[in-house]
Amino acid sequence: MFQYDAIDAAMVADRNAEFRDQVSRRLSGELTEDQFKPLRLMNGLYLQLHSYMLRVAIPYGALSSAKMRALAHVARRWDRGYGHFTTRQNIQFHWIKLSDTPDVLDYLATAELHAIQTSGNCIRNTTSDPFAGAAAEEVDDPRVWSEVIRQWSTFHPEFTYLPRKFKIAVTASPRDRTAARAHDIGLVLRRNREGRLGFEVIVGGGMGRTPYIGATIREHLPAEHLLSYLTAILRVYNRFGRRDNLYKARIKILVASLGAAEFARLADEAWEAMDRPRADLPDVELARIRASFGLVDFRTLPPRSERFEAAKGDKAFARFARNNIVPHKVPGYGIVQVSLKGIGEVPGDCTADQMEALADLAERYGHGEIRVTHEQNLVLPHVALDDAPAVHAGLAAVGLATPNINLVSDMIACPGLDYCALANARAIPIAQAISETFADPDRAEQVGELKIKISGCINACGHHHVGHIGILGVDKKGEEYYQLTLGGSGAEDAAIGHVLGPALSADRVADAIDKLVDVYLAIRQPQERFLDTYRRTGVGPFKAAVYQDAHQA
Amino acid sequence: MLIRLENDHFHLVEDRFAPVGEGEAIADTVAVILSLSRFQAEGEALLAAGRDVGVRMAPADRVEDLICDLPRLALVALDFPKYRDGRAYSSAVMLRETYGFDGEVRAVGDVLIDQAWNMVRCGFDAFETSVGPNAWAAAARRYRHVYQASADHRPPAFVERSQAARRLAAQEG
Ligand code: SF4
Numbered sequence: 001m002f003q004y005d006a007i008d009a010a011m012v013a014d015r016n017a018e019f020r021d022q023v024s025r026r027l028s029g030e031l032t033e034d035q036f037k038p039l040r041l042m043n044g045l046y047l048q049l050h051s052y053m054l055r056v057a058i059p060y061g062a063l064s065s066a067k068m069r070a071l072a073h074v075a076r077r078w079d080r081g082y083g084h085f086t087t088r089q090n091i092q093f094h095w096i097k098l099s100d101t102p103d104v105l106d107y108l109a110t111a112e113l114h115a116i117q118t119s120g121n122c123i124r125n126t127t128s129d130p131f132a133g134a135a136a137e138e139v140d141d142p143r144v145w146s147e148v149i150r151q152w153s154t155f156h157p158e159f160t161y162l163p164r165k166f167k168i169a170v171t172a173s174p175r176d177r178t179a180a181r182a183h184d185i186g187l188v189l190r191r192n193r194e195g196r197l198g199f200e201v202i203v204g205g206g207m208g209r210t211p212y213i214g215a216t217i218r219e220h221l222p223a224e225h226l227l228s229y230l231t232a233i234l235r236v237y238n239r240f241g242r243r244d245n246l247y248k249a250r251i252k253i254l255v256a257s258l259g260a261a262e263f264a265r266l267a268d269e270a271w272e273a274m275d276r277p278r279a280d281l282p283d284v285e286l287a288r289i290r291a292s293f294g295l296v297d298f299r300t301l302p303p304r305s306e307r308f309e310a311a312k313g314d315k316a317f318a319r320f321a322r323n324n325i326v327p328h329k330v331p332g333y334g335i336v337q338v339s340l341k342g343i344g345e346v347p348g349d350c351t352a353d354q355m356e357a358l359a360d361l362a363e364r365y366g367h368g369e370i371r372v373t374h375e376q377n378l379v380l381p382h383v384a385l386d387d388a389p390a391v392h393a394g395l396a397a398v399g400l401a402t403p404n405i406n407l408v409s410d411m412i413a414c415p416g417l418d419y420c421a422l423a424n425a426r427a428i429p430i431a432q433a434i435s436e437t438f439a440d441p442d443r444a445e446q447v448g449e450l451k452i453k454i455s456g457c458i459n460a461c462g463h464h465h466v467g468h469i470g471i472l473g474v475d476k477k478g479e480e481y482y483q484l485t486l487g488g489s490g491a492e493d494a495a496i497g498h499v500l501g502p503a504l505s506a507d508r509v510a511d512a513i514d515k516l517v518d519v520y521l522a523i524r525q526p527q528e529r530f531l532d533t534y535r536r537t538g539v540g541p542f543k544a545a546v547y548q549d550a551h552q553a
Numbered sequence: 554m555l556i557r558l559e560n561d562h563f564h565l566v567e568d569r570f571a572p573v574g575e576g577e578a579i580a581d582t583v584a585v586i587l588s589l590s591r592f593q594a595e596g597e598a599l600l601a602a603g604r605d606v607g608v609r610m611a612p613a614d615r616v617e618d619l620i621c622d623l624p625r626l627a628l629v630a631l632d633f634p635k636y637r638d639g640r641a642y643s644s645a646v647m648l649r650e651t652y653g654f655d656g657e658v659r660a661v662g663d664v665l666i667d668q669a670w671n672m673v674r675c676g677f678d679a680f681e682t683s684v685g686p687n688a689w690a691a692a693a694r695r696y697r698h699v700y701q702a703s704a705d706h707r708p709p710a711f712v713e714r715s716q717a718a719r720r721l722a723a724q725e726g
Contacts, residue, residue, distance in 0.1 A: 007698045007710045014696045038637070039667060121637070151700045151710065157674030158646050158703065161639025227701075238643045239615075273651045278702045284718075285711035 001064050001369060002147055002293050004112045011154065012109045015116055019043050020102035027099060042122075044115030045101055054096045055118040056108060060128035060146035060170070061089035061372040065359040068370055070111035072355035078104050083355070085340060085348040087412060087463060088167070089127055089372045090118055116154060121162045123153035123234070127169040127178045130371035133296065134381040135173050136329040139191050142172040144290050145226065148281055152227050159234045163241035164249035166234070179374055179490035181205045181214045182466055184251045185233060190220065197223040203233060203263065204255030205494075207460035212252040213494045215260035217267065224286075228279035232271035236263065296367050296382055301332025305385035308334075311392075319441060320392050320403040325383075334385050336366070338378040338395060339402040341410050343435045346428055348376035357398040365391050375412060375451075377405065406449045408517070409435045412463055416456030416473060417480070423456035425473025425480035425506070430454055433510040438517075447517055450530045451489075466490035468531045469513060470497045482509050486516070486542060487534050498539060501547050515545040556686050557657075558678040563690040568681075570607055570628065586630055589614045592622075600625050609661065612640035616647050623648075628657035628679070636663040642675045649676035649704035669693040676704030 004012075019039070026036040037047075044055040056071070063071075071091055075083045078100050079093040086092055096104060108114060117124055128146040129135065149168055153159070159166075169178040172189035180186030186202035198220035205214030221229050240258075242248045255263045312318040325334040338358065341347050362370045362380055365387040371379040383391055395401040404410045411434065414420065416427030431454055438444045453467030457474075464470030470485035481503035488497030504512055517530070519541050524533045534542065555568040570584040579585055579595070584605035587596060592608045599606050607628035608619060619629065629648060631641035641660070648654040659679035660672050666684045669692040680689065699707050708716075 005714070007713060010697050011700070018695055121639075154700050155670075155696060156701055157671040157699075158642045159639070160671055161637050161642065161668075235643050235646075239640055243612075243638060243640075273647075275650060282711060282715070284715050288714065 001062060002143065002289070005292075008112075008151075009109070012112075012114045012116070015043070015114070015155075016102065016105045016109055019105065023098065023102050038120070041119045042117070043101075043105070044118035045096075045098075046119065048094065051094065052096045052098050052101070054093045054101060054104060054115055055086075056091050056093070056113055056115050057118050057125045058089050058091060058113075058372050059150050060126050060132070060143050061130050061374075062128075062132070062143060063370040063372065065363040065368045065370070067111050067113055068355050068359040068362070070108060070113060072352040072359070074104055074108065075352040075355065081353075082349055082351045084346075085350060085372055085376050085378070087348075087374050087376055087461065088125065089374055090125060091372075119165075120160075121164050121166075122160050123156060123162075123166045123168065125167075126150060126153070127167065127180075127183065127374055129171045129173055129177050130373040130379045131173070131177060131326075131335055131381060132371075133293075134328050134333075134335050135175070136327065137174055138172040138329075140172045140189055140197060141290070141293065142170045142189060143293060144286070145172075145187070145189065145223070146170045147289050147293075148226065148286065149230070152230070152281075156234075158231075159238060162234070162238055163243045164246075164251075166237070166251065168230075174492060176490075176492040176494075177373065179463070179466065179494070181492075181494035182207060182211075182463070182490050183214065185230070186214050187226075189223070192220050199223060199226060201229065201233075203267075204252040204260070206250050206252040207463055207465055208250065209247060209458045209460070210253065210256075211460065211465040211496045212256060213496060214252075215255060215263075217260055217264035224283070225276065225280055227281050228274055228276040229267070229271055231279050232267045232274060235270050236266045240266075296369075298330045298333065298382070299384065301330075301384060301386070303331040305332060305388075308385040308388050311389035314389075316396070316401070316403070317389055317392050319445070320401055321388065323403045323407060323445065324405045325385075325388060328382065330382075332385055334383055334388055336380040336383045336388065336391055337373075337405045338380065338400050339404050339410060340377050340400075341404060341435075342399060342402045343409060343439060344432050347411060347413050347431065350378075351398075354398045354400055357394060358400070361391055361394045375410070377410070403441065404444065406451070407444045408438045408447055408450045408452060408513075409444060411435070411452045411454060412467070413454040414456050414462035416454070416462075420456060420461075422459060423473060424458075424475040425456050425482065427454045427456040427462060427471075427473060430471060430473075430482065430506065430509050434513050437510045437514050447521065448529060450517070452513070453488075463490060464488075465496045466494065467497060468529075468534070469516065471509065474503050476503060480506050482506065484509075484512060484516075484546070486539060487531065489531060493531075500539065501543055504546075512546045516542050519545045554681070554683060554685075555659075556680045556682060556684075556689050558673065558680075563686045563693070565686050570605070572609070584627065586628070589618065593618075596622065607657070607659070610641075610644060612638050612644075614644075616644045616652070620652055623652055623654050623656075626654075626656055628659055629654065630659040630661045631677070633660065633662035633664060633668075636665050636668055642671060645672070645675040645677055646704045666692045670695055674699065674703045674705045674707070 025031045046053045126146045169180040169183040182205045188200040201218035202214035366380040367382045413427040413431040417423035451468045454471040455462035455464040466488040483503040484500040485497030571580040571582040586607040605627040609630040664682040673693040
C-alpha cells in the first residue's frame with residue numbers, strides 16, 4: 001500500500017506544527033472561539049454539543065493494519081474506546097479534548113494519518129472503490145488516481161475557499177461502489193476502443209435538500225489530463241458558484257442553473273486557456289505513485305478451496321460466506337466484507353478492541369490491508385479462501401461476523417435526533433426496529449439485496465435519496481414523522497427515489513417496510529431485486545399496500 | 554500597511570496609490586486606484602494623461618473584462634470582502650497565468666495572516682494588511698513543500714522528486 005515519502009511527511013508535520021500553535025493561542029485566550037473556528041475546521045475539529053469531534057481522513061478508504069492500530073490507540077487513549085466510520089470513508093472520534101488534539105494529530109502522523117481537509121469549504125477526502133486491487137472487473141487501480149488527486153488537492157492555494165465543500169469519487173469498475181454519480185465530481189475510469197485509459201467525468205451530483213444525479217460532461221477525458229481538467233472545473237465553480245445562500249452553493253446548483261452543456265463549455269474554455277503541461281502530472285510521477293502501492297504477493301492457488309467448502313458444513317459460516325464474501329480477481333482468494341451493522345447497534349461504530357482484532361486478522365490473513373466503504377462497513381480485500389473460516393472465527397469472536405452485507409439490516413442511518421442538533425427525528429431507533437422486524441436471517445436472505453437509508457432531516461447525511469427504500473425524518477407539528485421514498489440508487493444505475501405517499505408516524509415505519517417487502521416477494525420475477533421490481537411495476541402496488549387501510553383508520 | 558513581495562523578500566512600502574471611493578472625485582496624486590466601472594468610464598483619459606492607474610476588482614468582476622487594458626495598468630487590486638470568499642484567488646491565477654500580467658497584484662480587504670500562503674502561491678505580490686512583514690513572510694513560507702504548480706512557480710513535489718531521482722542517478726552513474 002502507498003507509503004509517504006519525506007515530502008508527504010513534511011507536509012503533515014508543517015500543518016501539525018501550525019495547528020499546535022493555533023491551539024495554544026486559543027487556550028491562552030489570544031484567539032477567540034470565533035477566530036479559532038475556521039482554523040480548527042481546516043483540521044477536522046468540530047465543536048459539538050458536549051465536546052470536540054475530530055474527523056480523521058482515511059484517504060480513499062484504504063487502511064493498513066498499522067493505521068488501524070493507530071486508530072484503535074486514539075480511541076482508547078483520547079476517546080471513549082470507540083470510533084465511528086462515516087459514509088465518507090472517514091472516522092470520527094466524538095470525545096476529544098481540545099488540549100489533546102495537537103498530540104493526537106502528531107501521533108496519527110506517525111501512522112501517516114491526518115485530519116487535513118476533512119471539513120471546510122475545500123476539496124475533501126476522495127472516495128474510491130473499497131474493492132480496488134481486488135475486483136476482477138476493474139480496468140486500473142483507482143487508488144493510484146485517488147492518490148494523484150489527494151496530493152493535488154492538499155493545500156491547493158486556489159481552491160481552499162470554495163463556495164462550499166467539494167467531494168470527488170473515483171472508480172475503475174463497471175460496478176460502482178463509490179456512488180460516483182452522487183458526488184460533486186464522479187470519475188469513472190475506462191479504456192476506449194484503442195485501449196487508452198480515460199475518465200468519464202460526471203459533475204454536479206449530490207444529496208442534501210436538492211438531490212441531483214450528476215451529468216456527464218466528458219465521455220472519455222484522456223487520463224493524463226486529469227489534473228488540468230479538474231483544475232478547470234474547480235476554477236469555473238470557484239468563480240461562478242453561488243456564495244449568497246448556503247443551500248445553493250454546491251456545484252450541483254451551478255450545473256443545474258447553467259445546464260450541463262454550458263457548464264461543460266465553460267470548463268473546456270478554462271481548460272484550453274491553461275498551461276496544461278505544467279498543470280498535468282508528468283508520467284514519471286504517475287509511475288512513482290503506481291509503484292509505491294507495491295504489489296500484493298498473491299499465492300498460486302486452485303480456484304476451489306476444499307477447506308472453504310468443507311467449512312460450509314457450519315451453518316453460520318455458510319451464511320457468512322454467501323452474504324459477505326465475494327469473488328476476487330485472483331483464483332483461490334475472496335473479498336471479505338465486515339459488517340458494522342450488528343443487529344441493534346449504531347451503524348458504523350467500532351470499538352478499539354474490534355479495530356485491533358481486524359488489524360491482526362488483516363496482518364495474518366489479509367496482506368495487511370483493510371478498506372472502509374461508504375456504506376459504513378469494512379473490507380478485508382485479499383483473503384485466501386483457505387483462510388476464510390479462520391477469519392470468520394476471528395471476526396465472530398469480537399462480534400463482527402454479522403452476515404448481512406447488502407441485506408435489509410445493512411442499513412445506513414445518520415445519527416439523527418439522538419445525537420444531531422439539526423435533526424427532525426430519530427434515525428437509529430427506526431433502523432433498530434426494522435432490524436428486529438427482519439431478524440430472521442432466512443427471510444432476510446430470501447428478500448436479497450435491499451438498501452435502506454435513513455436520514456434524520458433534509459440534509460440527507462444518511463443518503464436516503466439513493467436508498468432502494470429511503471426514509472426521511474420530518475417534523476409534523478412537533479412530532480416525528482417519516483417520509484418514505486422508493487427506487488433510489490447510488491450505484492451505476494443511479495437514481496433519486498420517489499416519494500411513496502404521506503409521511504408515517506414512527507410506530508408505522510417498520511410495519512410499512514414489512515408490507516413493501518411482502519409486495520415485492522409476491523410480485524417479483526426471477527432474479528429481480530427489490531429495486532428492479534419497483535422499476536418494472538412502478539409505485540402502484542407498493543403504495544396500495546402501505547396506504548390501503550389508511551382510509552379506514 | 555502595505556507589504557510588497559520583491560525578489561523573494563517581503564517588506565513594508567509606502568503606498569503611492571490613492572484609492573478613489575465610490576462617488577469621490579479623483580485625487581490629484583499621480584497614481585490612483587479605481588473601481589472597474591469607474592475605470593471603464595474614466596480610465597482612458599487618465600492613462601492618456603500619463604497617470605499610473607490601478608483597478609480594484611470586486612470578487613464578481615471578471616478579469617476577462619480587463620484583458621485589453623492589462624499592459625497599461627500599474628496594478629490590479631483584488632478585493633476580499635470576507636476572507637472566506639475565495640474568488641480572488643482564481644482571478645489572481647488567471648491574471649498571472651492566463652493573461653501574463655506582470656504588474657502588481659494586490660490583496661485588499663479582509664487580508665489575514667492565515668491566508669498569506671494562498672495569496673502568495675496564487676500570484677499576489679502586494680498585501681494591504683495589519684500584519685507585520687516578518688510574520689507575514691513566516692506564514693507565507695510555512696510549508697516547506699507544495700504539491701501543485703501555481704502562479705508562484707514554486708517547484709511542486711513531483712518536480713522535486715524527479716530532480717532528487719536524477720541527482721541520485723548521477724551520483725550512482
Ligand atoms: S441528516 Fe440531518 S439529522 Fe442526520 S446527521 Fe445530517 S444533519 Fe443530522
